[in-house]
Amino acid sequence: MRSLILALLLSNSLWAHKINLFITHDKNELQLFSYFASGAPCKECKVIIKHNDETLLEGNLDKEGKFSYVSVYDKLMIIIDGSSGHLVQKEVTLTQIPEKSLEKLVEEEEEGNIFKIFLSLGLIGLFFYGVKRFKSRAK
Amino acid sequence: MHIADGVLTLEATLIVSIVSAGILYVGMKRLKEEHIAIAAVCSALFFVASFIHIPFGVTQIHLMLLGVIGLLVGLSGFVSIAIALILQALLMGYGGIASIGVNLFIMGVPIVLVHWLYKTALFQRLNDKVQFFLVGFIGTFFATLFLTVILYFSKAEYETAAMTILGVNSITMIIEGIVSMFLLLFIKKTYPKLLRRNLHA
Numbered sequence: 001m002r003s004l005i006l007a008l009l010l011s012n013s014l015w016a017h018k019i020n021l022f023i024t025h026d027k028n029e030l031q032l033f034s035y036f037a038s039g040a041p042c043k044e045c046k047v048i049i050k051h052n053d054e055t056l057l058e059g060n061l062d063k064e065g066k067f068s069y070v071s072v073y074d075k076l077m078i079i080i081d082g083s084s085g086h087l088v089q090k091e092v093t094l095t096q097i098p099e100k101s102l103e104k105l106v107e108e109e110e111e112g113n114i115f116k117i118f119l120s121l122g123l124i125g126l127f128f129y130g131v132k133r134f135k136s137r138a139k
Numbered sequence: 140m141h142i143a144d145g146v147l148t149l150e151a152t153l154i155v156s157i158v159s160a161g162i163l164y165v166g167m168k169r170l171k172e173e174h175i176a177i178a179a180v181c182s183a184l185f186f187v188a189s190f191i192h193i194p195f196g197v198t199q200i201h202l203m204l205l206g207v208i209g210l211l212v213g214l215s216g217f218v219s220i221a222i223a224l225i226l227q228a229l230l231m232g233y234g235g236i237a238s239i240g241v242n243l244f245i246m247g248v249p250i251v252l253v254h255w256l257y258k259t260a261l262f263q264r265l266n267d268k269v270q271f272f273l274v275g276f277i278g279t280f281f282a283t284l285f286l287t288v289i290l291y292f293s294k295a296e297y298e299t300a301a302m303t304i305l306g307v308n309s310i311t312m313i314i315e316g317i318v319s320m321f322l323l324l325f326i327k328k329t330y331p332k333l334l335r336r337n338l339h340a
Contacts, residue, residue, distance in 0.1 A: 120226040128179035135172045
């Protein structure tokens with residue numbers, strides 16, 4: 001049964017798409033939230049926090065794809081490994097991270113996605129319009 | 140159903156991508172001027188349908204409507220899928236950029252197969268509801284089958300995972316079948332010319 005669940009998890013991660021990583025900073029506490037482009041949280045994905053190539057922490061995100069960390073350093077490298085080649089890393093300076101809630105950051109990302117969907121639909125229309133023009137000229 | 144970069148070996152990615160490029164070329168050449176509008180609609184349909192995620196156990200499934208696209212545009216649907224996949228990879232992070240050719244094969248070839256199967260005498264003897272359900276079901280079945288085979292022969296570590304994919308996606312096939320059935324029944328009722336034209340294409 002366990003091997004079946006592991007196989008299912010692996011098969012999901014094969015096409016699980018891009019990993020998003022959100023980072024906020026609240027009262028010296030670094031808050032991370034990671035999820036796949038499909039909207040599924042990066043459940044218990046590996047998290048590595050480094051400072052100047054020195055590994056400060058190796059752990060796992062929780063079941064909601066979240067993680068909190070209190071840092072004594074200002075500059076950090078954060079790596080989230082979702083396995084099967086899905087990896088995201090971000091270099092951050094804590095004092096420069098805007099103090100926004102995770103909810104606000106996710107909301108902004110979703111708004112960006114809606115814009116991208118409409119942009120894509122426009123580009124699809126534009127491409128086929130170009131094909132139509134090309135085909136009618138070739139006649 | 141979109142494979143990310145780094146999952147397949149370079150050899151598997153190259154071979155499948157070359158085959159896809161060949162079919163895409165033929166699809167582009169055969170795309171008739173009067174079918175361009177419907178091909179664009181199919182591309183948008185596939186693009187948007189991919190965002191409808193249904194949680195299922197530890198995984199998620201999403202609609203593709205490959206059977207519907209196959210029925211409406213046939214081989215030219217390859218072009219519709221190609222454009223949608225490129226935009227999904229570049230803008231939305233769905234699937235890898237280097238894996239576009241593989242994803243195109245997995246989701247494009249079922250379109251062609253559904254188109255051919257629909258025109259067979261055996262298929263035409265079935266009643267509309269069964270026909271349209273099978274169109275959706277078979278489209279997803281072939282996509283899952285290709286994904287399973289490509290993964291199975293790509294890396295030894297994916298053998299077990301590949302075998303489970305067919306089981307996980309069986310529910311997707313049924314959902315696709317039901318959605319396709321209602322969608323095509325609606326099209327047949329409101330714009331039957333669209334389906335008749337395809338049958339004689």
